[in-house]
Amino acid sequence: MNYLAHAYLSFGHPDILAGNMMSDFIKGNKKNNFPILIQQGIRLHRLIDQYTDEHPATLAAKQLFKPQVGLYAGSFMDVVYDYFLANDEQVFAAEQQLAHFSETVYTVLQQYESVFPEKFTPAFQHMRTHNWLLHYRNKQGIERTFEGLVHRAQYLQPPIALLPVLENNKAFFQEAYQQFFPDVIQFASKQLAILLNEL
Template sequence: MNYLAHAYLSFNHPQVLVGNMISDYVKGKKQFNYSSEIQAGIRLHRDIDRYTDVHPKLKKAKKIFESELGSYSGAFIDIILDYYIANDESIFKSDKELQFFAMSCYEILEKNEQVFPEKFARLFPYMKTQNWLYHYKDDNGIQQSFRGLTNRAQYINKNHQGYNIFLNYKNEMKFIYQEFIKDVRAFAWQKFQENLHS
């Protein structure tokens, strides 16, 4: 899952949020350099990623994109899931509520900049100034995220039709999301509690 999903699945716990957001940039035993609550967030992120990799609904989603995006289909689906979370009125009842959530996340992260791994420290200013967490809400934001991922991907056809596939399968992807989010939220809540108290 992508940044907005991991922020949402931190369940409003500031230190878990920090760990969840930096997890991909913390390798090996370096996780033990952090406070217990940040470590809980790092572990939670990894638990969520392992869960999503094997979830049958997301396997179905990957098949929609695989012919065009190959092994990168999962990364593009992560971005798409953020789109549906941002537009899910059971999570964010209004545009203003999503904006407030995004700003709150940036504020928490900014207060913890001293613990950022180098790569996340370079990335975070762009996340904040371009308001990534909010801009997953609209089609243009998704298109920009797709473009950024395409530019970073080494082995991908730079002229792929991933965005058009997303537009063509929007309704089907929404149904997949609605089935998946209930499962991942319940799983993440359980792991959130386990990781905080382990």
């Protein structure tokens, strides 16, 4: 999952949110350098990613990206899921609710700046300055995110026009989101309960 979904699937728990959002910048056992609750957030992030990658809806939907981006298709599906989450009226009834949620996430994360992994610091600054979480709601924001992924990918050569893949297959991706997201909410909630009970 991408940033918005990981934030949402932290279920309002500050330490879990911090670990969940920083996880991609923390390799292997370096998670053990963090306070235990942040460690559990890192673990939750990794469990969610594995579940997402293996879910039948994701496996089917990412085939639409594979002709252009190959093994990176899963990363682009993560962004697609964030787009549909940002526009899910059952979660964020209007843009105002998403804007409030986004600002709350930034405010909470700011409190953990002293423990940010080095490379997460500039990422967070860009995230907040350009309000990534809110802008997943519109196609311009998704297009910029796609472009950023292509630019950072070691084996992709920009430019690659990927927004048309979303636009031309929107109904298919919407169905994938509707199949997947209730499942991942249930999964993440259960896993978080297990992780917290381990403490």
